[in-house]
Amino acid sequence: MNVTPLAMGLPLHLPAHGRGRGLSPALRRLLRQRPGSWDLPELPEQGGPLIDTGAVAEAQRRCASQLGAEAVWFGVNGASGLLQAALLALAPPGSRVLLPRNLHRSLLHGCVLGQLRPVLFDLPFDPASGLWLPPSPAHLEVVLAAAEQDGPLAALVLVSPSYQGQRAELPALVALAHGRGLPVLVDQAHGRGEALAAGADLVVLSAQKAGGGLAQSAALLLQGGRADRDAVARALLWLQTSSPSALLLASAAAALDDLTSSAGRRRWQAAWRCGERLQRRCRALGLPLVANDDPLRLVLHTAAMGINGLEADAWLLQRGVIAELPEPGTLTFCLGMAPPPGLVWRLPQQLLRLRRALGGAPLPPFSAPPLPLVAEPELPLAEAWRAAVEVVALAAAAGRIAAEPLCPYPPGIPLLVPGERIDLARATWLRQQQQLWPGQIADTVRVVAG
Numbered sequence: 001m002n003v004t005p006l007a008m009g010l011p012l013h014l015p016a017h018g019r020g021r022g023l024s025p026a027l028r029r030l031l032r033q034r035p036g037s038w039d040l041p042e043l044p045e046q047g048g049p050l051i052d053t054g055a056v057a058e059a060q061r062r063c064a065s066q067l068g069a070e071a072v073w074f075g076v077n078g079a080s081g082l083l084q085a086a087l088l089a090l091a092p093p094g095s096r097v098l099l100p101r102n103l104h105r106s107l108l109h110g111c112v113l114g115q116l117r118p119v120l121f122d123l124p125f126d127p128a129s130g131l132w133l134p135p136s137p138a139h140l141e142v143v144l145a146a147a148e149q150d151g152p153l154a155a156l157v158l159v160s161p162s163y164q165g166q167r168a169e170l171p172a173l174v175a176l177a178h179g180r181g182l183p184v185l186v187d188q189a190h191g192r193g194e195a196l197a198a199g200a201d202l203v204v205l206s207a208q209k210a211g212g213g214l215a216q217s218a219a220l221l222l223q224g225g226r227a228d229r230d231a232v233a234r235a236l237l238w239l240q241t242s243s244p245s246a247l248l249l250a251s252a253a254a255a256l257d258d259l260t261s262s263a264g265r266r267r268w269q270a271a272w273r274c275g276e277r278l279q280r281r282c283r284a285l286g287l288p289l290v291a292n293d294d295p296l297r298l299v300l301h302t303a304a305m306g307i308n309g310l311e312a313d314a315w316l317l318q319r320g321v322i323a324e325l326p327e328p329g330t331l332t333f334c335l336g337m338a339p340p341p342g343l344v345w346r347l348p349q350q351l352l353r354l355r356r357a358l359g360g361a362p363l364p365p366f367s368a369p370p371l372p373l374v375a376e377p378e379l380p381l382a383e384a385w386r387a388a389v390e391v392v393a394l395a396a397a398a399g400r401i402a403a404e405p406l407c408p409y410p411p412g413i414p415l416l417v418p419g420e421r422i423d424l425a426r427a428t429w430l431r432q433q434q435q436l437w438p439g440q441i442a443d444t445v446r447v448v449a450g
Contacts, residue, residue, distance in 0.1 A: 009320025010340055010347060012298075012333035015208035015215050022267070022337025024212035024254035030247070040246040048244055049073045050233055059253035066260040067193050069203075069221040071229055073236055074252035076244045079189035079206040082220040084110035085235040086185050086202045087157070090227060091116050095154035098147050101371065102132045102159055104187060105405060105412050112382045113239070116154075119147050120417065122371045129290050129301060130329035130366035130436075132413075134160060134168035140176055146374040148180070159187045160195065163325055163411045164332050165294030167191075170198035183226035190297075192259060193221065201227040205256075212264075212337050213255030217248045267337060271296060274339045281344055287351050296335045300351060303329035306360030310438060315358060321350050325410050328436035329366055367432060369415070370425035377419025379448065384419035388449040394434060398427040400447035406430065408440040416445070 017023045023031070030038055040046050047054020056074065064072040075082040083106050091097050093115035099107055101123050111118045121143040124133040135143070135158075147153060156177045160168035170186065177184045178199065186195035189206035196203055203221040207213025222232060258264035275295025282289055288304035302309040313326035325332035335343065377384065379401050389403040401421050405414040415433060416422070422430070422445075434441040 009322060010343065010350070011322045012335060012340070012343075012347070013322050013324040014334050014336075015213070016210060016296075016334060016336040017208070017212045017214075018336035018338050018340065021340075022212045022271070024251075024258040024264070026257060027213065027251055027254040030250055030254070038247045038250065041243065046246060049075070049240065049249070050236060056249050056253075059249075059257075063219065063253065063256040063260075064221070067221060067256065068196055069223050071222040071232075072256070073220045073232070074244075074249050075218040075220060075236075075240060076216055076248040076252075077218075077240060078216045079187070079204050079209070079218045080104065080106035080109075081239055082204045082218050082236075083107055083185070083187055084113060085232065085239045086204060086220055086227075087111070087116065087155070088114040088235040088238070089231040090183050090185060090202065091154035096147075096151055096376070098143070098153050098156045098182075100132075100135070100157065100159055101369075102162065102413050103157065104159075104189075105407050105409075105414050107157060107187075108381065108405065108414065108417065112385060115382065117376060118381055118417070119150075119153065119374060119376045120371075121147065121374050122369075125366075125368040127365035127368065128329070129299075129303060130327065131164060131166075131290070132162075134162065134166055135173065137169055137172040137176060140173050143374055144176065144180060144182075150376070153180075153182055155185060156182045157185045157187065158195075158200075161188070161191050161292075161294060163190060163297075164290065164299045164330065165190070165292035165297030167194075167293040170195055170200065174199040178226075189218070190294075196221060196223055199224075202232070207252045207255035211255035212258050213251040214248060216245075217251035217255065219252050219256055271335060271337055271339055274344065275335050278335070278339075278344045278347065281348050282351065285348055285352060287348060287355070290330055298333040298335065298347075300331045300333070301329065302331050303363040303366070305355050305358075306362055307354070307358045308363070308436065308438075310440075311358060312354055315354055316350060319350060319353075321347065327408075327411070329363065366436075367429060370423075370429055375420070377417055378421045379419040381417070381419050384448055389446045390449045391444050391446055393443060394427065394431050394445055397422045397430070397445050397447060398424045400445075403446045403448045406433075406441060406445065408437050415441075422447070 087110040183201040186200040207217040288301035290299035309331040324334040406416040
């Protein structure tokens with residue numbers, strides 16, 4: 001396979017190192033060494049994530065101390081692999097785990113691997129942008145009460161911040177769960193570890209999404225007594241490779257070191273200020289943005305401009321502007337740890353051209369998915385996913401049980417989960433989504449045969 005650099009233009013996508021500009025200094029130095037010299041096995045002096053001695057163990061202990069965690073494990077299968085291991089560590093086979101509808105699909109895979117029963121809870125919805133919103137404490141309190149009516153729960157998973165940079169009130173949400181005796185896993189792949197201060201028991205970070213690391217490098221953080229350290233190590237043994245890449249382990253260590261160093265904080269603050277200037281300029285020019293809590297994620301409200309975000313993305317891509325996440329009502333740009341030179345002036349000019357070329361009257365409000373507040377798949381997740389299937393038209397799917405997820409990627413959030421029965425309202429809504437996600441959702445859906 002030939003990997004060639006793409007034309008630079010305005011690359012505003014992940015990894016957050018911005019094609020090398022924002023790499024952690026230690027990782028940059030490592031990559032300057034003789035090619036392949038960093039591709040090492042688990043030699044005694046090197047060690048690995050589950051070995052108590054060696055350079056990796058020392059780096060994990062150092063990062064735990066810097067971040068205020070009791071333990072840190074580096075991962076080389078991205079945040080996805082660590083989310084799965086964390087979930088398996090918290091919940092024994094057959095138990096029920098409470099998951100938000102904006103979960104990453106890797107958590108469904110974790111439920112299959114761990115023989116867990118996903119209990120999915122609905123989230124507030126913004127019809128103007130078409131985005132799910134973080135749950136409020138009052139919302140989660142109602143969710144917890146409803147979910148517990150059908151049996152005990154083993155754990156709660158929260159996502160904060162979202163892909164679009166919106167943060168939940170984590171201290172209050174975690175306190176609610178702890179008050180019911182539930183451990184909390186926070187998917188913080190798009191954040192910087194703030195969930196630890198909020199009291200979360202397990203936190204997953206991505207070195208490439210919110211730091212200066214390489215793709216696939218990530219970290220799992222533990223604190224408190226609600227998550228068993230030995231259970232986490234056992235789950236990592238099951239799900240992580242026995243030959244982890246020394247380069248990716250070094251990437252995780254370098255990104256976390258940089259996260260807490262004074263120089264790293266200065267670079268992050270400079271990028272943050274650039275993002276704030278960009279938002280102010282966009283608003284001054286009348287460009288509509290979706291409010292969020294992270295200036296390094298610029299979320300253009302394309303629906304307010306009369307443009308589907310996927311169409312906006314295609315138009316900009318032809319002009320060298322590469323966004324991270326197109327959705328029907330929005331287009332998210334990731335500025336990264338070292339935003340491109342001239343970004344504050346260059347991007348708004350392209351967005352103004354986009355509005356002139358494709359803009360019009362605002363799109364009509366988006367329909368919220370017709371979902372119950374809390375729902376468990378009618379057929380067990382693993383059974384539905386492994387079942388004999390039929391392929392039917394979306395128009396004929398009402399009454400059938402889904403055999404696989406419908407999952408535009410990115411963002412990797414399932415619109416339909418295996419084992420769910422597709423009622424008429426859901427089938428109608430999915431057909432609407434098909435029109436809104438051109439090329440992302442097929443005309444057909446795989447359902448359980450019979």
